[in-house]
Amino acid sequence: MILIESVLGSRLDPALADRLHHLEHHGRVDVLTLPPGELARRRFRATSAGGKDVAVALSRDAALYDGAVLRLDDDGALVVRVDTQHWLRLQPRSIADALELGHHAGNLHWRVRFGGEAMLVALEAPADDYLERLGSLVTERRVSASVLEGGG
Template sequence: MMVVNDIVGLVTDQQLNEKVHDISHHGTVEKVILNTEDISRHRLKVKTNLGREIAIQLPRQTHLQNGAVLHLSDQHVVFVEVSTPEYLRLKPIDTATALELGYFAGNMHWQIKFDDDCIEILMQSGKAHYLERLAHFFDRNVVSIVS
């Protein structure tokens, strides 16, 4: 298992970008795909897209981000890619339902955002989990799924 204690830099840095490009032609480029929840952690065990296990153990002042290079050698690079967050977009039938839905989402500690007359819930697990928890809104036909 590879252990990472620091970040080499970002793939967007010109020098690192050139090295990563060269390695992509003659070596191995691996990426660790993290979700928005894991990106804030300092200690975690992950697998790269090629199946290599990595233990990330960063100091508190060091933060992961999209494009963070975890390992760099002449023939091998490992970097972080942050997955695009998925949202469940819901449209309440009226203001009272919107308030009830917002209150419910808050009690569930879900991260939400608002867009026009819709509530978007950040899905940190499978969509089925959220649909099951929201079933009482759907059963009453007071909330619809927009996308």
């Protein structure tokens, strides 16, 4: 198991980039791919692309991000990659439906953003789980839904 207690810096930092480049040529850079929702967590376990068990225990002031270097020594490196965020686009048909949709999303603590008149919900579970929670808003077609990949 690899214990990670700090972030060394970004893979783009000149001081780290040259060493990473050298290790990449020798096949010694492992990747820890995380869903976007995991980046805010400070303590968790995951498995790297190379099959290594990784335990992350970061201080409150440390932050994970795409390209964060977690380990870098002569034996190899471990770099964070972030999966593509999928979004559930919810389009209410009326102001009343929009208010009810906002009420549900707030009570359920969904991570949202807005695109025009649509609400975009960051998917951290299957889209059907979210749609089921919305109940009659979806079944009565008061809110239409579609899944978007990437920036939304």
